Amino acid sequence: MTNILLITFTISLIYLGVANRLKSYITTLAFQGMLLFGVAFIELIEINWLNLVFVLLETIVFKTIAIPYFLNYVIRKNKITRDTDPFLPDFVSIVLITFIILGSFFLSNTIHDPHLRKIFFVVALSALFTGLYIITTRRKIITHVMGFLVIENGVFVLSLAVGNEMPMLVNIGILLDIFASIFLLGIFANKVVDEMKGQDVEQLTDLRD
Amino acid sequence: MIGVYLLSSFIISILLFFNRNRLVNYLLVCLFMIIQCGFTIYAYYHQNISELTYFTPDSLTIIFLGVLSIVCIPTFYHSYIYFQNNLDLPNQRGIYFAAIVVLLTTLSAAYLSNHIAITWIFVELTTLSASALIYHRRNRRTLEGTWKYLFVCSISITLVFIGILFLSIAVQQSGGTDLFYKELFNKAKGMNVFWLKLSFLFIFTGFTAKAGLVPMFNAGIDAKDKSPSPAGALFGSVLMNVGFIGIFRFYQIIGPTTIYLWANKIMLITGLLSVFIATVYLLRVKNFKRMLGYSSVEHMGLVMLGLAAGGIGRYAAILHLILHSFAKPTMFFQIGQVYRIYKSKSIYDVGDYFKYNFSGAMVLLFGFFVITAMPPSGMFVSEFLIFRSLFESGNLIILVIIFLLTTIIIWSLGKNIFKMIFIKPVKIPDENITPIKPIESLSQYILLALVIYLGLNPPDELVNLINNAISALPS
Numbered sequence: 001m002t003n004i005l006l007i008t009f010t011i012s013l014i015y016l017g018v019a020n021r022l023k024s025y026i027t028t029l030a031f032q033g034m035l036l037f038g039v040a041f042i043e044l045i046e047i048n049w050l051n052l053v054f055v056l057l058e059t060i061v062f063k064t065i066a067i068p069y070f071l072n073y074v075i076r077k078n079k080i081t082r083d084t085d086p087f088l089p090d091f092v093s094i095v096l097i098t099f100i101i102l103g104s105f106f107l108s109n110t111i112h113d114p115h116l117r118k119i120f121f122v123v124a125l126s127a128l129f130t131g132l133y134i135i136t137t138r139r140k141i142i143t144h145v146m147g148f149l150v151i152e153n154g155v156f157v158l159s160l161a162v163g164n165e166m167p168m169l170v171n172i173g174i175l176l177d178i179f180a181s182i183f184l185l186g187i188f189a190n191k192v193v194d195e196m197k198g199q200d201v202e203q204l205t206d207l208r209d
Numbered sequence: 210m211i212g213v214y215l216l217s218s219f220i221i222s223i224l225l226f227f228n229r230n231r232l233v234n235y236l237l238v239c240l241f242m243i244i245q246c247g248f249t250i251y252a253y254y255h256q257n258i259s260e261l262t263y264f265t266p267d268s269l270t271i272i273f274l275g276v277l278s279i280v281c282i283p284t285f286y287h288s289y290i291y292f293q294n295n296l297d298l299p300n301q302r303g304i305y306f307a308a309i310v311v312l313l314t315t316l317s318a319a320y321l322s323n324h325i326a327i328t329w330i331f332v333e334l335t336t337l338s339a340s341a342l343i344y345h346r347r348n349r350r351t352l353e354g355t356w357k358y359l360f361v362c363s364i365s366i367t368l369v370f371i372g373i374l375f376l377s378i379a380v381q382q383s384g385g386t387d388l389f390y391k392e393l394f395n396k397a398k399g400m401n402v403f404w405l406k407l408s409f410l411f412i413f414t415g416f417t418a419k420a421g422l423v424p425m426f427n428a429g430i431d432a433k434d435k436s437p438s439p440a441g442a443l444f445g446s447v448l449m450n451v452g453f454i455g456i457f458r459f460y461q462i463i464g465p466t467t468i469y470l471w472a473n474k475i476m477l478i479t480g481l482l483s484v485f486i487a488t489v490y491l492l493r494v495k496n497f498k499r500m501l502g503y504s505s506v507e508h509m510g511l512v513m514l515g516l517a518a519g520g521i522g523r524y525a526a527i528l529h530l531i532l533h534s535f536a537k538p539t540m541f542f543q544i545g546q547v548y549r550i551y552k553s554k555s556i557y558d559v560g561d562y563f564k565y566n567f568s569g570a571m572v573l574l575f576g577f578f579v580i581t582a583m584p585p586s587g588m589f590v591s592e593f594l595i596f597r598s599l600f601e602s603g604n605l606i607i608l609v610i611i612f613l614l615t616t617i618i619i620w621s622l623g624k625n626i627f628k629m630i631f632i633k634p635v636k637i638p639d640e641n642i643t644p645i646k647p648i649e650s651l652s653q654y655i656l657l658a659l660v661i662y663l664g665l666n667p668p669d670e671l672v673n674l675i676n677n678a679i680s681a682l683p684s
Contacts, residue, residue: 141356207434
């Protein structure tokens with residue numbers, strides 16, 4: 001079951017590569033939140049219940065409901081619907097993200113380690129690099145934040161892989177999530193997007209030498 | 210006692226945040242200074258005794274705590290002057306001082322932590338308080354600076370977290386159960402090399418954002434530029450030390466392992482690239498504060514080179530950090546005064562500074578000699594030792610390149626600073642400005658004198674502390 005969820009998660013990454021409408025980004029992020037909820041539930045069922053409830057609440061309440069709701073609010077308030085033309089065409093995006101996934105797959109195959117659950121490793125690395133890819137190729141500030149959220153999801157998957165032995169690390173990962181969501185999104189993305197009317201990163205070039 | 214310190218600082222910052230009265234504000238700040246200095250002295254006399262499980266003041270901690278306590282006093286003094294000469298809204302003042310108190314407390318806690326995850330949490334908290342300081346002026350440019358700083362630091366902190374996750378895989382395989390530095394150090398030999406390497410790469414890259422090294426030095430430059438100059442002084446000194454401490458603790462862990470030499474190579478490359486990038490930017494930079502920021506990148510690069518070269522270089526690296534933490538704030542405080550006269554940070558607009566502020570111009574002149582490590586600057590000694598260690602470890606090519614680069618850096622810094630002091634400005638500043646009292650520069654002279662004294666004749670206690678801090682590294 002975990003495998004199915006994780007593979008679906010990876011497919012959603014490819015979808016992100018071609019999505020142009022911000023709405024579809026948000027839906028995908030919410031969907032990923034649900035998948036992570038499933039994975040966390042199956043993987044962490046053995047840890048103490050209080051901790052488990054905390055993790056599950058974070059995936060459902062934060063990742064699936066609160067963040068997408070808030071992102072929706074920002075784009076509605078500022079009347080943005082789509083990312084202006086990305087730096088690279090969609091076709092290239094698909095190819096590159098596929099290569100990212102293949103690359104992580106081959107990389108993890110070179111590791112000979114019985115303790116390692118490779119699928120977690122592959123999915124986490126793919127999400128990490130896809131997130132970085134989204135950040136570097138999109139123009140809108142809000143899309144950059146979404147790229148960062150994809151990275152966060154990847155990190156969450158990775159932390160689940162070690163979560164049974166060290167639940168503390170999962171909790172710290174959640175702390176990172178909450179930190180990023182509340183602070184990055186809540187306060188600054190809101191303010192920055194309001195201030196920079198066009199919301200393009202090209203406007204953030206006042207500071208340079 | 211650590212609990213008392215953290216709790217009382219936390220309460221002070223909350224009180225500062227809600228307080229609107231000027232006098233109460235500064236009384237609280239004085240109280241915090243006393244607590245901070247008192248705590249540093251307490252930590253010195255209680256070395257290597259763990260408190261609250263997660264905090265142990267070891268030698269490196271004591272050194273950096275001492276630096277922090279010394280730097281925080283002039284910082285508060287210059288913040289006071291800053292608010293006297295700028296818009297002084299009670300709520301903004303409250304947020305500013307509360308953020309500085311939180312920043313200093315979280316920095317101290319990050320220095321003290323003996324657990325890699327706890328260090329991580331407190332480093333994350335420094336980002337929060339630092340962004341409040343960068344956003345202090347609340348205009349479009351500070352917003353841009355804050356946004357970039359937050360975004361880059363968030364990514365860097367994520368990278369560190371990924372590194373910790375990899376490390377935890379390695380730890381579990383070697384039979385360990387937790388992530389205390391001591392435990393990691395003991396178990397390091399049995400860890401899987403692959404995971405350890407991966408973990409080093411991620412943690413190192415992540416901490417470069419705080420330490421101001423290649424590849425993530427950018428955000429720090431914007432932060433120093435856009436924040437008020439007393440806050441910039443903190444960013445250019447104690448905040449960079451926290452990045453260094455993150456790297457150094459992990460470097461200690463891998464000391465006994467086989468990847469130690471590999472890690473040294475990575476650090477040599479990073480150090481060299483940092484100095485190179487700093488040189489390139491210094492040649493074209495026109496903003497005085499950014500110039501100081503790039504100069505910090507250069508010095509951190511030299512510190513990495515010293516650490517990686519080994520031998521006497523390690524001692525020199527830590528000495529260099531200490532001296533740099535005193536020298537850089539001096540220049541930032543001085544730029545606050547320059548800004549008050551010319552209303553500009555651009556090198557084009559500033560000139561003939563001797564005429565307008567004699568004592569300040571002297572600080573710039575001395576400061577130039579100190580930060581470019583010319584005798585009698587204490588940094589001359591540390592830089593000289595770093596070069597010697599590079600020579601002894603056989604890195605001759607790197608040494609030659611560094612000589613060339615530092616020469617160019619001296620030239621470009623000199624060109625800009627001498628222009629500011631001696632050549633007439635394009636636009637003559639307003640004659641009606643209130644002259645700056647020489648007494649305001651006194652703290653800067655003291656810091657500069659400290660750099661010279663500590664470099665030429667470090668007291669035995671300091672030497673012992675530095676030697677203790679590096680004693681765990683393999684010879």
